[in-house]
Amino acid sequence: MIDDASARERVVRAADELFYTRGVQAVGMDAVRTAAGVSLKRIYSLFASKDELIVAVLRHRTEIWDAGLASASERATTARERILAIFDFLDAWFREPDFRGCAFINTHGELGASSSAVADAVREQKASFQAYVARLVDELPAPPELAPQLAILAEGAQTTAAIAGTPDAARQARAAAETLLDAAAR
Amino acid sequence: MIDDASARERVVRAADELFYTRGVQAVGMDAVRTAAGVSLKRIYSLFASKDELIVAVLRHRTEIWDAGLASASERATTARERILAIFDFLDAWFREPDFRGCAFINTHGELGASSSAVADAVREQKASFQAYVARLVDELPAPPELAPQLAILAEGAQTTAAIAGTPDAARQARAAAETLLDAAAR
DNA sequence: TATCGTAGAGAACGATCGTTCTCCGCGCAA
DNA sequence: TTGCGCGGAGAACGATCGTTCTCTACGATA
Structure with a gap:
C-alpha cells in the first residue's frame, strides 16, 4: 500500500486531468478511481466528498x-x-x-x-x-x-x-x- | 391548449432562467416543465432532446x-x-x-x-x-x-x-x- | 501457526436524471 | 348521445451518479 500523501496526490492528479478534459460533472468517482488506481474507500477516507476533491483539484x-x-x-x-x-x-x-x-x-x-x-x-x-x-x-x-x-x-x-x-x-x-x-x- | 410557437417560447424562457440561475446540468426537465407549465410530452414534441433545448436557449x-x-x-x-x-x-x-x-x-x-x-x-x-x-x-x-x-x-x-x-x-x-x-x- | 485488523474490489443503495409510456378526461364529428 | 382522437399529468423505466457496505485476502504479531 502507498502512504496517504502519495495516494492523495495520485487521486488529485487523475481527477484534475479528467475534470479538465471532460468537465467536472461528466466524470464519475468510478472514473477517478480507475484512473488513479486508488480504491473508492480510500478516496473517501482522503476526501469527505466529491466537492472536497474538486476544491483540492x-x-x-x-x-x-x-x-x-x-x-x-x-x-x-x-x-x-x-x-x-x-x-x-x-x-x-x-x-x-x-x-x-x-x-x-x-x-x-x-x-x-x-x-x-x-x-x-x-x-x-x-x-x-x-x-x-x-x-x-x-x-x-x-x-x-x-x-x-x-x-x-x-x-x-x-x-x-x-x-x-x-x-x-x-x-x-x-x-x-x-x-x-x-x-x-x- | 396553446399553439406550438407560444409553447416553445414559454419553454425556452423558463429553461433560460433556470439554466442561467442554477447551471444547465443542475436543472432537470421536470423543473423546466413545472416552470413553463408545458407537459413533458409537449416539450419533447417541440425539442428532440435536452441538448436541442439548450441550443434553443x-x-x-x-x-x-x-x-x-x-x-x-x-x-x-x-x-x-x-x-x-x-x-x-x-x-x-x-x-x-x-x-x-x-x-x-x-x-x-x-x-x-x-x-x-x-x-x-x-x-x-x-x-x-x-x-x-x-x-x-x-x-x-x-x-x-x-x-x-x-x-x-x-x-x-x-x-x-x-x-x-x-x-x-x-x-x-x-x-x-x-x-x-x-x-x-x- | 492462529488471529486480528486493514485495505482493495466492486456490489449495493438510494436518489436523480433524461426520456417514454400509460391512463384519463375533454372536445368534436356524425 | 356516442365514439374517437388528442393532449396533459405524471408514473415508469433504464441508466448513472455519489456514497456506503460487504466480502475476501493478506500481512503483522504473539
Missing part, C-alpha cells in the same frame, strides 16, 4: 499556474517584461493540444452557482493573480488602475481562446497590454 | 444580447461612442442582482467538452459579437487589430465580474478601451 491547479507563471517570468529582467511574459505564457498554453480554457473559469461556470466552496476557491485564485499583476505594476512608474486592466485582458484572452479554439487571443491581448503600458508610461 | 440569449447591445448604442452618435456604450451596457448588466456571468461562457465551460452543438452555438455568438465590434472599428480611423483587443476586454470583464461578484470590471475595461482608442487615433 483547484488548489492543485493554482500551484501549477503559479509555478508556470514564475517560470515564464524568470527570463524577464524588468517589471514590464514580466508583465508581457504573462501573455507569452498564455500563448504557449493556448497552443497545447489539450487546451480547453481556464479550469477555474470552467469550473465556476459549472458549479459556481451550486457550490460556494468551489466559487470561493475560484475567487481566491483570481484574486491572487490580480495581486500578482498589481505587484508588478507597482514596480512601474504607472498608476495602480493599470493592474486590473491587464488582468482583464488575461482573463478575456483565456475565454476567447477556449471558445474560438485558436491561440490568437494571446498575441492580441499582448499587443493591447503593450499599448496600455506605453500609455501609462507616457 | 442559447439562440434566445443571443437575440436578447443583440437587442440589449443595439438599445445601448442608440444614444451614441459616433462609432467611438458606440464602442464605449458596450462597456456601459456591461456595467448596467453586472449590477443586476441576478447577474451570474455570461451564459455562453458558463455553458461552454459546462458542456463545451461533451456537446459539440453547444460549443458551436457559443462559438457562433462570440464570433457574431467580434464581427459587431469589427464593424464599429472599421468606421474609425483605426487599424483592424483594435477590434479583437476590445472584444477581449469585454470578455475579460464578464468573467472577472462574475467571479469577483462586483461590477468594477466594467468600469476598468471601459477605461482600458478608451486608452486603446486614444492610442489608435493618434
Whole structure:
C-alpha cells in the first residue's frame, strides 16, 4: 500500500486531468478511481466528498499556474517584461493540444452557482493573480488602475481562446497590454 | 391548449432562467416543465432532446444580447461612442442582482467538452459579437487589430465580474478601451 | 501457526436524471 | 348521445451518479 500523501496526490492528479478534459460533472468517482488506481474507500477516507476533491483539484491547479507563471517570468529582467511574459505564457498554453480554457473559469461556470466552496476557491485564485499583476505594476512608474486592466485582458484572452479554439487571443491581448503600458508610461 | 410557437417560447424562457440561475446540468426537465407549465410530452414534441433545448436557449440569449447591445448604442452618435456604450451596457448588466456571468461562457465551460452543438452555438455568438465590434472599428480611423483587443476586454470583464461578484470590471475595461482608442487615433 | 485488523474490489443503495409510456378526461364529428 | 382522437399529468423505466457496505485476502504479531 502507498502512504496517504502519495495516494492523495495520485487521486488529485487523475481527477484534475479528467475534470479538465471532460468537465467536472461528466466524470464519475468510478472514473477517478480507475484512473488513479486508488480504491473508492480510500478516496473517501482522503476526501469527505466529491466537492472536497474538486476544491483540492483547484488548489492543485493554482500551484501549477503559479509555478508556470514564475517560470515564464524568470527570463524577464524588468517589471514590464514580466508583465508581457504573462501573455507569452498564455500563448504557449493556448497552443497545447489539450487546451480547453481556464479550469477555474470552467469550473465556476459549472458549479459556481451550486457550490460556494468551489466559487470561493475560484475567487481566491483570481484574486491572487490580480495581486500578482498589481505587484508588478507597482514596480512601474504607472498608476495602480493599470493592474486590473491587464488582468482583464488575461482573463478575456483565456475565454476567447477556449471558445474560438485558436491561440490568437494571446498575441492580441499582448499587443493591447503593450499599448496600455506605453500609455501609462507616457 | 396553446399553439406550438407560444409553447416553445414559454419553454425556452423558463429553461433560460433556470439554466442561467442554477447551471444547465443542475436543472432537470421536470423543473423546466413545472416552470413553463408545458407537459413533458409537449416539450419533447417541440425539442428532440435536452441538448436541442439548450441550443434553443442559447439562440434566445443571443437575440436578447443583440437587442440589449443595439438599445445601448442608440444614444451614441459616433462609432467611438458606440464602442464605449458596450462597456456601459456591461456595467448596467453586472449590477443586476441576478447577474451570474455570461451564459455562453458558463455553458461552454459546462458542456463545451461533451456537446459539440453547444460549443458551436457559443462559438457562433462570440464570433457574431467580434464581427459587431469589427464593424464599429472599421468606421474609425483605426487599424483592424483594435477590434479583437476590445472584444477581449469585454470578455475579460464578464468573467472577472462574475467571479469577483462586483461590477468594477466594467468600469476598468471601459477605461482600458478608451486608452486603446486614444492610442489608435493618434 | 492462529488471529486480528486493514485495505482493495466492486456490489449495493438510494436518489436523480433524461426520456417514454400509460391512463384519463375533454372536445368534436356524425 | 356516442365514439374517437388528442393532449396533459405524471408514473415508469433504464441508466448513472455519489456514497456506503460487504466480502475476501493478506500481512503483522504473539
